Amino acid sequence: MKKFLNAALIAVFAGLVLSACNGEPKDTHPEQWVTQRRTIFKQFTRTLEPMGLVARDRKDYNAREFNESALALQKLATQPWPLFTADSNYPPTHAKPEVWLQAAEFKAAQDDYLSRVNQLLAAAQGSDLGLIKRSVNDVQKSCKSCHTQFRNDTGS
Numbered sequence: 001m002k003k004f005l006n007a008a009l010i011a012v013f014a015g016l017v018l019s020a021c022n023g024e025p026k027d028t029h030p031e032q033w034v035t036q037r038r039t040i041f042k043q044f045t046r047t048l049e050p051m052g053l054v055a056r057d058r059k060d061y062n063a064r065e066f067n068e069s070a071l072a073l074q075k076l077a078t079q080p081w082p083l084f085t086a087d088s089n090y091p092p093t094h095a096k097p098e099v100w101l102q103a104a105e106f107k108a109a110q111d112d113y114l115s116r117v118n119q120l121l122a123a124a125q126g127s128d129l130g131l132i133k134r135s136v137n138d139v140q141k142s143c144k145s146c147h148t149q150f151r152n153d154t155g156s
């Protein structure tokens with residue numbers, strides 16, 4: 001009997017651990033809003049990365065390449081926001097409820113981000129490397145500031 005109980009307890013704990021690691025619920029919404037916007041945010045990260053390396057002197061600056069990245073980031077910059085539809089606050093989202101409760105502030109954070117990205121693109125079209133690097137930092141700050149206000153901490 002004791003053995004059986006132990007085995008049962010182990011099974012229960014294993015189940016708990018598994019469900020914890022199993023992570024997130026699936027995005028079952030027919031429009032897949034959460035999945036769609038995450039795909040774009042991942043592209044934000046991927047597109048910004050080489051410019052971030054230049055800003056931290058970990059990659060050589062190449063004007064043509066940098067310009068292409070800045071342009072690509074600008075193309076992406078407007079894309080996630082329409083995907084935060086009124087019916088899209090559901091698991092597995094990491095968006096805070098404030099996205100929907102403080103729509104004007106969320107819009108202001110988007111506008112700040114857009115203007116930082118436009119400034120980065122303008123800097124990239126010039127040749128002032130100091131300004132270019134500062135503009136990358138400003139974009140990164142804008143990502144962070146919106147995440148602090150509107151995204152639950154995901155550790156990333």
Ligand code: HEC
Pocket residue numbers: 034037038039041042044045048092093094095096099106109110113139140142143144146147150151
């Ligand atoms: C105006 C607000 C805002 C700005 C600006 C913003 N984000 Fe986010 N980001 C969010 C929100 C909200 C989420 C959570 C989306 C969800 O889970 O539904 C998110 C999620 C993410 C994710 C997680 C995607 C995943 O797989 O869960 C990454 C990565 C990310 N953002 C990167 C960036 C980067 C890089 C920038 C800047 C270049 C940026 N974001 C700018 C609001 C913003």
